[in-house]
Amino acid sequence: MGFKDSNDSMVAIQLTVDLKPVFPREAERMEQCKGRAFALQDEPEVSTIRLPFDDAPGLEMATTFGGFCLREYGVISIPEFSHRLLTDIDQFIVLVSNGLKISILYLFH
Incomplete structure (x- = not known):
């Protein structure tokens, strides 16, 4: 604004606020669901959620309408709302x- x-x-x-795995609240939810939230050494500023058994490309957002393969590992589709007069x-x-x-x-x- x-x-x-x-x-x-x-x-x-x-x-x-961008809902990304880099934020502790988001990473904690994913880790509780056996997902892994971390950044690769060559991209330390880009934290992604990854499957517990694979280092395939990860998803950089923690809340999305897509990302279906990561739903059971903590990715959600519940939006945040805010209000401002x-x-x-x-x-x-x-x-x-x-x-x-x-x-x-x-x-x-």
Whole structure:
């Protein structure tokens, strides 16, 4: 979301959290389901969920409508919702999803 601060400068804030295996809450759920959440040595910044018995390419998201082969290993399709009241200083919001391949820019003014 973009808004103007007291100096009339544009400020951007992220309203949501990416649900990825790198976050402890997500990794813990997957490990409880016998999945493995880890990053490879050559890509330490990219944590993925992998099958318990195979190092085949993993899935970089913990919540998705797809990823059916990893459902029993902790990948879920339950979305997170948030609520925010808009104010006069709010200027625009950008909605993006890597799963649905959509990008929408919504201008308030």
